[in-house]
Amino acid sequence: MSGLRIPVDGPDGSGTANAVNLLAPNPSPMTLDGTNTWVIGRAEAVLVVDPGPDDDAHLKRVAGHLSDRRVEAILLTHGHPDHSGGAGKLAEMVGAPVRALDPQHRLGDEGLGDGDVLTVDGLELRVVGTPGHSFDSLCFWLPEDRAMLTGDTILGRGTTVIAPDGDLADYLRSLDKLRQRAEMLEAEALLPGHGPVLPDPIGVLDGYIAHRRQRLEQIREAIRQGARDAHEIVEMVYADVDRSLWPAAEMSVAAQLNYLKTL
Numbered sequence: 504m505s506g507l508r509i510p511v512d513g514p515d516g517s518g519t520a521n522a523v524n525l526l527a528p529n530p531s532p533m534t535l536d537g538t539n540t541w542v543i544g545r546a547e548a549v550l551v552v553d554p555g556p557d558d559d560a561h562l563k564r565v566a567g568h569l570s571d572r573r574v575e576a577i578l579l580t581h582g583h584p585d586h587s588g589g590a591g592k593l594a595e596m597v598g599a600p601v602r603a604l605d606p607q608h609r610l611g612d613e614g615l616g617d618g619d620v621l622t623v624d625g626l627e628l629r630v631v632g633t634p635g636h637s638f639d640s641l642c643f644w645l646p647e648d649r650a651m652l653t654g655d656t657i658l659g660r661g662t663t664v665i666a667p668d669g670d671l672a673d674y675l676r677s678l679d680k681l682r683q684r685a686e687m688l689e690a691e692a693l694l695p696g697h698g699p700v701l702p703d704p705i706g707v708l709d710g711y712i713a714h715r716r717q718r719l720e721q722i723r724e725a726i727r728q729g730a731r732d733a734h735e736i737v738e739m740v741y742a743d744v745d746r747s748l749w750p751a752a753e754m755s756v757a758a759q760l761n762y763l764k765t766l
């Protein structure tokens with residue numbers, strides 16, 4: 504792969520030869536530095552992945568960055584508002600359809616799903632279905648750059664949460680699927696929905712898989728020690744985690760409790 508860019512001062516401007524990140528100004532404990540809006544393409548035409556929140560300044564910046572290049576489509580890694588909120592406005596600004604797994608988030612006739620292959624300016628982008636973080640989560644493989652866009656399935660820092668519309672069993676299967684693909688395709692970078700570019704895909708995925716197993720074991724242990732609900736489990740298992748993240752942790756624990764019940 505050529506052209507991996509990892510700026511030291513944050514994710515803005517990071518990417519690979521054919522993918523550049525325009526960071527949205529919505530930082531928070533959940534969105535890290537903000538949402539990464541990915542522009543994929545070459546001189547003639549592009550795909551925009553995740554326009555980010557409904558933020559006029561950000562959307563204008565994205566449109567400005569495209570200059571004369573045609574936008575073939577706006578793609579969503581999933582429908583959460585920090586990724587999709589600005590999609591309608593950007594679609595209007597650049598005259599492009601919005602393609603997503605969830606029909607509710609589409610503009611135009613075309614959907615998006617596992618196995619789809621998009622071609623823009625001779626560049627391929629392959630859709631990989633990765634439900635779990637949300638029911639509609641997709642990743643996008645950019646073969647030319649050996650890079651996988653991961654949305655919120657894998658983040659640039661820390662770990663992701665299972666949202667109320669997600670499912671932990673699905674998520675564990677999606678991690679295994681990504682791990683297999685990363686090895687088979689010799690992936691060289693993960694381009695996440697938040698946070699910096701990750702240059703060691705297999706190392707990161709192994710870390711995610713190990714982390715999930717460890718958390719599940721900690722939750723089993725907390726239950727053995729008498730924790731009775733998600734809140735009590737968070738107090739025990741996430742004692743070392745910043746309290747601002749506890750509501751997210753509680754959501755994640757609830758998802759894990761549901762999962763453990765199905766075993």
Ligand SMILES: [Zn+2]
Nearest residue numbers: 583585655696
């Ligand atoms: Zn997000």
